[in-house]
Amino acid sequence: MEEFADLLEALVYTRSRNEKLRLIAEYLRETHDPDRGWALGALTDGLDFKAVKSSTVRNLMQDRVDPVLWKLSRDFVGDTAETTSLLWPEPLGDVAPAPTVSEAVAALSAMTRNTAPTELPKMLDRLDPSGRYALIKLATGGMRIGVSSRLAKVAFAQAFEVSVDDVEEYWHALEPPFEELFAWAADGADPPDTENIPLFRPFMLAHPLEETRVDLSDYAAEWKWDGIRVQLVHVAGETRVYSRSGDDISATFPEMVSALDRPAVLDGELLVRGDMQGGEEGGAASFNALQQRLGRKTVSKKMLSESPAFVRLYDVLSWDGEDRRGLEWEKRRGVLEDLVPKLLDSHFDLSQLVEARDFDHLAEIREGTRDAAIEGLMLKKRDSLYIPGRKTGLWYKWKRDPLLIDAVLMYAQRGSGKRSSFYSDYTFGCWDGDPDEGAELLPVGKAYSGFTDAELKKLDRLVRQTTLNRFGPVREVERTLVFEVAFDSVHTSKRHKSGLAMRFPRIHRIRWDKPVHEADRIESLKALIKD
Amino acid sequence: MAAPFSWIKPDPHGIYIPPADCWIDPSRAVDKALVTHGHADHARGGHGKTVATPETLAIMELRYNTRENTRPVGYGETVRLDGGVDATYIPAGHVLGSAQILLEHAGDRVVVTGDYKRRPDPTCPAFEVTPCDIFITEATFGLPLFTHPPIEDEMAKLLSRLDAHPDRCVLVGAYALGKAQRVIAELRAAGHTQPIYLHGAMEKMCRLYEEHGVDLGELRMVMDHDKDDMRGHIVVSPPSALNDRWSRRLPDPITAMASGWMRVRQRARQRNVELPLVISDHADWGELTRTIQEVDPHETWITHGREEALLRWHQLHQRRARALAMVGREDEDE
Numbered sequence: 001m002e003e004f005a006d007l008l009e010a011l012v013y014t015r016s017r018n019e020k021l022r023l024i025a026e027y028l029r030e031t032h033d034p035d036r037g038w039a040l041g042a043l044t045d046g047l048d049f050k051a052v053k054s055s056t057v058r059n060l061m062q063d064r065v066d067p068v069l070w071k072l073s074r075d076f077v078g079d080t081a082e083t084t085s086l087l088w089p090e091p092l093g094d095v096a097p098a099p100t101v102s103e104a105v106a107a108l109s110a111m112t113r114n115t116a117p118t119e120l121p122k123m124l125d126r127l128d129p130s131g132r133y134a135l136i137k138l139a140t141g142g143m144r145i146g147v148s149s150r151l152a153k154v155a156f157a158q159a160f161e162v163s164v165d166d167v168e169e170y171w172h173a174l175e176p177p178f179e180e181l182f183a184w185a186a187d188g189a190d191p192p193d194t195e196n197i198p199l200f201r202p203f204m205l206a207h208p209l210e211e212t213r214v215d216l217s218d219y220a221a222e223w224k225w226d227g228i229r230v231q232l233v234h235v236a237g238e239t240r241v242y243s244r245s246g247d248d249i250s251a252t253f254p255e256m257v258s259a260l261d262r263p264a265v266l267d268g269e270l271l272v273r274g275d276m277q278g279g280e281e282g283g284a285a286s287f288n289a290l291q292q293r294l295g296r297k298t299v300s301k302k303m304l305s306e307s308p309a310f311v312r313l314y315d316v317l318s319w320d321g322e323d324r325r326g327l328e329w330e331k332r333r334g335v336l337e338d339l340v341p342k343l344l345d346s347h348f349d350l351s352q353l354v355e356a357r358d359f360d361h362l363a364e365i366r367e368g369t370r371d372a373a374i375e376g377l378m379l380k381k382r383d384s385l386y387i388p389g390r391k392t393g394l395w396y397k398w399k400r401d402p403l404l405i406d407a408v409l410m411y412a413q414r415g416s417g418k419r420s421s422f423y424s425d426y427t428f429g430c431w432d433g434d435p436d437e438g439a440e441l442l443p444v445g446k447a448y449s450g451f452t453d454a455e456l457k458k459l460d461r462l463v464r465q466t467t468l469n470r471f472g473p474v475r476e477v478e479r480t481l482v483f484e485v486a487f488d489s490v491h492t493s494k495r496h497k498s499g500l501a502m503r504f505p506r507i508h509r510i511r512w513d514k515p516v517h518e519a520d521r522i523e524s525l526k527a528l529i530k531d
Numbered sequence: 532m533a534a535p536f537s538w539i540k541p542d543p544h545g546i547y548i549p550p551a552d553c554w555i556d557p558s559r560a561v562d563k564a565l566v567t568h569g570h571a572d573h574a575r576g577g578h579g580k581t582v583a584t585p586e587t588l589a590i591m592e593l594r595y596n597t598r599e600n601t602r603p604v605g606y607g608e609t610v611r612l613d614g615g616v617d618a619t620y621i622p623a624g625h626v627l628g629s630a631q632i633l634l635e636h637a638g639d640r641v642v643v644t645g646d647y648k649r650r651p652d653p654t655c656p657a658f659e660v661t662p663c664d665i666f667i668t669e670a671t672f673g674l675p676l677f678t679h680p681p682i683e684d685e686m687a688k689l690l691s692r693l694d695a696h697p698d699r700c701v702l703v704g705a706y707a708l709g710k711a712q713r714v715i716a717e718l719r720a721a722g723h724t725q726p727i728y729l730h731g732a733m734e735k736m737c738r739l740y741e742e743h744g745v746d747l748g749e750l751r752m753v754m755d756h757d758k759d760d761m762r763g764h765i766v767v768s769p770p771s772a773l774n775d776r777w778s779r780r781l782p783d784p785i786t787a788m789a790s791g792w793m794r795v796r797q798r799a800r801q802r803n804v805e806l807p808l809v810i811s812d813h814a815d816w817g818e819l820t821r822t823i824q825e826v827d828p829h830e831t832w833i834t835h836g837r838e839e840a841l842l843r844w845h846q847l848h849q850r851r852a853r854a855l856a857m858v859g860r861e862d863e864d865e
Contacts, residue, residue: 012796012799012800013799013800013804013805013806013807014805015803015805065675066843066847068840068843069674069675069840069843069844072674072837072839072840072843073674073675073676073840076674076676076795076837077676077795077797078797079796079797082795082796082797083676086676086678086794086795087675087676144797419797419801420795420797420798421797421798422801
């Protein structure tokens with residue numbers, strides 16, 4: 001455990017990506033199986049111990065530290081694992097030596113809800129603060145060390161000089177401690193067998209277009225749909241639906257599982273039919289309608305009939321048992337256009353190409369669209385192969401310009417992780433009438449991005465200096481500051497007092513100059529609703 | 532009869548003593564000020580009269596140009612103020628010249644600590660426990676998670692990192708008054724005899740410490756040297772210079788920071804620190820609570836810091852306490 005704790009400690013204080021890769025690769029080379037595989041599982045958030053959750057750890061602390069002091073400490077640190085590691089009372093008398101990673105994993109796996117409260121403390125007693133931190137992170141996830149699961153895989157590939165695309169490919173067929181993967185990469189064993197498993201293939205991703213202009217003879221344009229990106233995989237009689245991050249969401253969309261019954265790997269946007277929310281008849285509803293169906297483990301019949309899902313296909317990775325990723329986009333598009341008519345038309349359609357004379361014409365078309373289900377345009381290089389990840393110059397996303405309103409800062413809350421102790425989450429409001437005639441501000445949304453570190457410090461200072469009330473980690477502030485808030489869309493909502501909910505609100509500009517009574521009114525926001 | 536202790540009045544801008552018409556550590560210019568130590572959130576220029584230790588007055592002359600109408604008071608010395616108030620200056624162990632001020636009036640005793648710590652510090656005399664009725668304390672690190680490790684451990688961490696990278700330098704961010712000199716003196720105590728390089732803003736304060744008898748060994752200025760001279764050496768700068776363009780003149784610096792806040796990982800990350808050194812000139816949680824038990828006052832008043840947690844501790848230990856909500860006293864240790 002000490003080596004793993006040292007690795008986490010080193011990673012947290014390392015800014016450079018290359019140095020992070022070097023640290024992880026070195027650990028993976030120098031550590032034995034299965035410790036290194038468990039560590040890799042932890043770095044990629046792939047471990048799950050049923051009986052040990054963040055709440056288990058919190059409950060342990062309730063018995064050891066005064067609840068008020070715990071709360072104040074947790075609030076300051078911004079992380080339960082770290083707070084616990086610092087506040088854990090040092091054991092009296094002799095303790096056993098620190099456990100190895102495998103020993104810790106075995107113990108964590110064996111714990112039940114009944115035994116965890118007595119077994120977990122025994123493990124924590126055997127560790128120093130840095131080891132306690134590592135153990136809790138291993139058990140509960142949420143590392144916050146600036147290492148994505150992609151970075152960990154790249155480090156793995158670097159450690160053993162194998163291709164990261166191969167690693168990604170095999171990854172989803174395997175589970176921690178990944179012994180087959182290490183055997184293949186480190187010892188030259190045969191690669192893991194993935195033939196008959198409905199595997200997730202890493203997605204090809206797009207860069208924002210920003211200032212780039214492209215030639216439409218090299219790039220094809222498609223609508224960018226405002227749903228969720230999915231991959232449908234059918235192999236050996238089994239269908240899976242995967243989300244963008246590779247999570248299996250088949251149970252959430254059972255109608256899609258039964259809709260595909262031939263060998264295929266398809267890439268498209270999952271949407272729900274829109275007539276219920278007042279969208280175009282039979283067309284795609286806004287994201288708000290889809291949102292009702294996300295994150296459910298089981299789905300009611302009512303939901304299935306009122307908001308049925310369908311997938312708008314835009315790419316094909318494999319068809320009739322043949323891998324098509326090595327074909328150019330244009331060829332794959334041909335395959336796709338041929339195959340869509342063979343699928344259930346109630347559950348699949350084809351994402352249409354957008355025809356334009358030239359780039360400026362395309363820009364006009366993008367400006368002109370008001371369909372709620374369209375988020376913007378995609379530009380795909382006609383000769384691009386299906387390459388996992390985000391390779392520059394192949395695919396671009398060109399989002400519609402965001403909507404903007406001016407709103408007033410009302411409440412601020414402390415952030416987590418890197419921003420712990422800074423007031424970095426802001427609730428802002430709009431006027432419910434004429435502010436000069438006694439109108440009030442109603443909260444309309446919350447944003448925690450879109451500002452620089454320097455601006456964050458300035459905002460943090462303003463919050464501390466203009467606090468009116470404190471409610472735990474939240475401070476109510478004097479109404480002095482206007483934010484220009486950018487957002488993708490706004491919807492009706494019963495959850496908020498203003499009756500509105502914004503999608504993807506973020507701070508666009510801080511209007512230090514603007515008087516608060518010039519901020520927008522609720523009614524202007526309501527005019528933008530497109531449910 | 533006046534209410535008990537009506538002769539001492541906490542105010543957001545400092546502590547006011549009505550019978551003496553005099554303030555302690557006021558944050559704005561006043562006619563008469565008693566100053567505990569030279570940090571900017573306690574000391575400032577422009578007072579009609581300033582009463583402080585000779586070391587603090589020297590620091591204030593350097594920093595705030597305070598020259599006239601000063602009254603030096605040595606440790607253990609008592610000055611009689613107007614209205615029958617006696618003020619005695621007692622070591623606080625925080626930085627050079629730092630003092631607690633014991634106020635006595637009509638049989639009541641009040642101690643104002645300013646900032647303090649209980650760990651040994653080669654640059655100033657140790658804190659002295661002074662029994663009193665009201666103990667007015669800081670609480671900068673007033674959360675139970677703050678335990679400052681022994682400074683020897685932090686020095687060992689720093690020196691081993693330096694040894695491992697003979698082609699680089701270790702740049703230590705340290706507050707220019709107090710922390711920087713303490714770190715240098717502790718490095719000397721740990722046997723590090725190599726020259727130490729300084730950011731320009733550090734020079735005068737280091738010289739002032741030397742004039743007051745603190746041996747800092749051989750100091751060199753970064754501006755007088757080439758990149759290559761500094762390879763394998765320690766450079767000390769104010770924290771604000773750590774990520775500044777200034778540091779580009781250094782040979783591939785490893786960024787370290789000496790602060791009590793470094794105990795919390797994400798705090799260190801916020802400052803882009805690669806080598807956090809948990810070194811503080813303030814009392815940690817254990818020191819704060821032990822000090823209050825030793826002083827055993829009738830009541831504790833808390834000037835600034837994490838006062839909520841320290842209030843809670845008082846409640847749990849059936850002691851009386853109140854928070855004063857002083858302005859502008861946040862996070863001076865940064």
